[in-house]
Amino acid sequence: xxxxxxxxxxxxxxxxxxxxxxxxxxxxxxxxxxxxxxxxxxxxxxxxxxxxxxxxxxxxxxxxxxxxxxxxxxxxxxxxxxxxxxxxxxxxxxxxxxxxxxxxxxxxxxxxxxxxxxxxxxxxxxxxxxxxxxxxxxxxxxxxxxxxxxxxxxxxxxxxxxxxxxxxxxxxxxxxxxxxxxxxxxxxxxxxxxxxxxxxxxxxxxxxxxxxxxxxxxxxxxxxxxxxx
Numbered sequence: 001x002x003x004x005x006x007x008x009x010x011x012x013x014x015x016x017x018x019x020x021x022x023x024x025x026x027x028x029x030x031x032x033x034x035x036x037x038x039x040x041x042x043x044x045x046x047x048x049x050x051x052x053x054x055x056x057x058x059x060x061x062x063x064x065x066x067x068x069x070x071x072x073x074x075x076x077x078x079x080x081x082x083x084x085x086x087x088x089x090x091x092x093x094x095x096x097x098x099x100x101x102x103x104x105x106x107x108x109x110x111x112x113x114x115x116x117x118x119x120x121x122x123x124x125x126x127x128x129x130x131x132x133x134x135x136x137x138x139x140x141x142x143x144x145x146x147x148x149x150x151x152x153x154x155x156x157x158x159x160x161x162x163x164x165x166x167x168x169x170x171x172x173x174x175x176x177x178x179x180x181x182x183x184x185x186x187x188x189x190x191x192x193x194x195x196x197x198x199x200x201x202x203x204x205x206x207x208x209x210x211x212x213x214x215x216x217x218x219x220x221x222x223x224x225x226x227x228x229x
Contacts (some may be wrong), residue, residue: 001026001034001036001037001227001228002037002077002078002226002227002229003037003038003039003077004019004022004036004037004038004039004076004077004078004080004223004226004227005039005041005072005076005077005078005079005080005099006022006038006039006040006071006080007041007043007064007067007068007071007080007081007082007086008040008041008042008043009041009042009043009044009045009048010043010048010083010085010086011045011083011165011198012042012043012045013164013165013198013201014082014083014197014198014216015040015042017197017200017216017220018080018082018197018216018219018220018223019038019040021216021220022036022038022080022215022220022227023036023220025147025150025205025220025221025223025224026224026227026228029224029228030228035226036224037153037227038076038092039071039074039075039076040121041067041068041070041071041144043063043067045165047063047121048063048086049161051063052085052127056221057089060086060089061089061093064081064089064093064132065092065093066094066097068096068097068101069096069097072098072099077092078098078099078101078102078223079094079097079099079100079101079102080102080220080223081093081101082197082216083196083197084104084105084125084128084195084196084197084215084220085124085125085127085128087103087104087133087134087182088127088131088133089090090103090104090133091103091172093216100226101225102219102226103137103156104134104215104218104219105134105136105137105138106137107218107219107221107222108137108193108213108215108218108219109138109140109141111147111213111218112141112143112193113141113143115191115211117143117190117191117192117211118142118143118144118195119144119145119146119189119190120138120143120144120145120189120190120191120213120228121146121147121148121181121184121185121187121189121192121193122135122145122146122147122195123147123148123156123177123180123189123193123194123195123196123199124132124156124160124183124193124194124195124199125156125157126153126154126157129147129148129153129156129195130153134193136168139211142218146184146187146189147184148180148183148184152180152183155176155180156177156180156196159173159177160196160198160199164198164199164201164202165198167201169201169202172202173202173217174202175209177199177202177203177227178203178207181203181207181208181214182209185208185209185210188209189212190210190211191210191211191212192208192209192210192211192212192213192216193212193213193215194212194213194215194216195215195218196215197216198216200214200216
């Protein structure tokens with residue numbers, strides 16, 4: 001079994017899900033008392049958010065790349081960034097490493113292609129929705145992406161940081177997310193990407209009329225596949 005290096009704390013809530021999903025995935029494949037070999041570097045989320053709010057991606061890149069190098073030196077054979085937004089820096093980080101970075105958007109695109117969808121809605125932080133590090137992986141495979149309108153993007157951003165990232169679940173917030181998703185479906189979305197690893201705390205498949213793509217589950221499954229390859 002290969003050793004995985006997990007970059008977590010962004011947020012700790014979704015990192016706990018990754019740890020659970022990866023260990024359960026390995027056990028499902030191998031049975032018995034087999035579980036994942038992994039090393040976790042967990043950041044103080046406030047440090048990352050401060051950089052993001054200041055648009056200081058270079059400082060975040062330095063933090064991430066140093067953590068990834070430490071994980072590699074400790075025996076990690078692949079890197080798993082346990083947050084969608086941090087994949088803004090994934091390609092740059094992989095260039096510095098001699099081990100792969102398992103890319104969340106690449107793996108999600110593979111799952112969307114399996115259903116032959118041509119247009120999907122994307123929810124996530126404003127960086128995931130508005131920048132192209134995620135949507136470019138989709139467009140490379142001729143998959144169109146639609147995102148919520150500005151007011152809805154602001155709402156999603158605010159609730160990710162101040163509710164979901166703290167493990168706070170609100171029925172009012174859930175209903176607003178469902179309304180946002182329904183607008184994307186009306187705009188032609190054939191599937192919905194839950195492109196922030198905290199959003200599945202709020203939204204499940206039974207809430208949505210089209211297929212959802214839980215990026216944390218997809219990413220964790222890809223990590224398991226690599227570890228057992």
